[in-house]
Amino acid sequence: MLNRLVGMWSGNRENAAAPPGAPRVKAGTPAAQADGAPSVMRREAMLGRDQRVAGYTFMLRRALDEGRDLPAMQQLYDETLLDNLQRMDIARMLEQRLAFVPIAPATLHHPLIETWPARGTIWLLELDAGFALDASLPARIEALKARGFSFAARADAVMRPERHGLLARVDYVAMDVSSEDVPAIAAQMAALSRLATGKRFVATGVQTLEAFHMCHKLQFALFMGPFITRRETLDSPPMGPSRAKVLDLMNRVRTGAGQPELAAQFRHDPALSVRLLRYVNSPGMGLMHKIGGIEQALMVMGQDKLYRWLTLILFTGGQAQELDHAVLENALVRARVAEQLAGRALFAKARDEIFVAGLFSLLDVVMRTPMEQVLKQVSLPVEITEAIVSQRGPYAPYLALAAACEQDDRSSIEALAKQIGRDVAEINGVHMDALLWAQQLSADV
Helix, strand or coil: CHHHHHHHHHCCCCCCCCCCCCCCCCCCCCCCECCCCECCEEEEEEECCCCCEEEEEEEECCCCCCCCCHHHHHHHHHHHHHHHHHHCCHHHHCCCCEEEEEECHHHHHCHHHHCCCCCCEEEEECCCCCCCCCCHHHHHHHHHHHCCCEEEEEHHHHCCHHHHHHHCCCCEEEEECCCCCHHHHHHHHHHHHHHCCCCEEEEECCCCHHHHHHHHHCCCCEEECHHHCCCCCCCCCCCCHHHHHHHHHHHHHHCCCCHHHHHHHHHCCHHHHHHHHHHHCCHHHCCCCCCCCHHHHHHHHCHHHHHHHHHHHHHHCCCCCCCHHHHHHHHHHHHHHHHHHCCCCCCHHHHHHHHHHHHHCCHHHHHCCCHHHHHHCCCCCHHHHHHHHCCCCCCHHHHHHHHHCCCCCHHHHHHHHHHCCCCHHHHHHHHHHHHHHHHHHHCCC
16 A cells, blocks of 8 residues: 555556546536535545444535425435536445435435446435335335345434334444433344344444444444544553654654665664565565665665655554544545645645645544644644644645535635635545545555
8 A cells, every 4th residue: 555655646646546447537527506506525434343434425515495495405405416426426436435325215216326336325315204104115225225225224213113114124224322322322222123133233423432432332333423533632642662763764854864874763663674675675666676675775765755655654553543544544535635626726846745734634643642742743844834733824725625525614615715716616526536546545554
């Protein structure tokens, strides 16, 4: 993974995410419109029991207008959501990730469903208070399941007796665990399991790492919530020796240390030396002969590629913490989005630094150390530090816009897009491209 990432980072990344023959997403493709304005997508990651990203749920940044005809608005909302995802070429993402797509049951008859890729798609049925189960819906669900689709419903919506027939047909049941009331959550899971066996439970609204552990013990299959990148109030643990060594090496590279000095530092950390030699001798480097010495390996790497490799080691090396892989994938998406949005306006050096800013913006989460303390230990350009710490400077709007793709704040998206001279309609394509790029890279970690 590191070999591919460093190569893509320092070389041509335009088509890095797409498999051979896959269509390219054009960032400028206009999104579907609900009221004449582009609808911006947001994502939320779902982790599996192995603490890695298993899939995403996608939503529009528009709430239904309660003052209008709700069925008609729900239909328009669903059509806009599906059209956006189709234009973003979600089929490419479904090769390796699940996609939970919330729609009303009536939308299962929409023409777009007929050509939708079944692999990896889970239709999350949104049932309003007035929904009544009729004979046509179970038949439609069974027909779509025969094509390979899966289904999910929210626990509260299928607990009612008249909806038990629907519960029997869904594959996943989503439960809000934000209350962290263990007895109540366990009781609801038991009640649902008595009504219909074999369901996979999805924990939503998981707020903290402690809540994740609670749900893990309760045998939830998937987990969603802000716990993944949450900056919890913790006593800062001492930095592991491997990560401290990596930060020291990064500082030495930035200040122009020579190969003998760097080699001496590597020799003080045998594990890091082994990783370096494994990397330079990997097939992706394309060397004719194996390299067995640290100084020779550093010569092959060069300063720029070495610095980028060390940056990724901060996430994937040392004494790994829980959720490191999930945080890395999120950081890669954020970095890629910020970099791509800057593509038209800034030179290559600035784009690389914006990428670094995106990656470093979650380094405090993976290291469980306040950001100010992390940045004190590594020498970075002032533009990167300002963007991360105080949201100021030329890189700040790109980083803020990339982070906004993970949040439900449409007004900030519009303002930031205008600030950097990008159309809102372009952001969805850039976002999906970044998801594809990051998921392929993190798959090998």
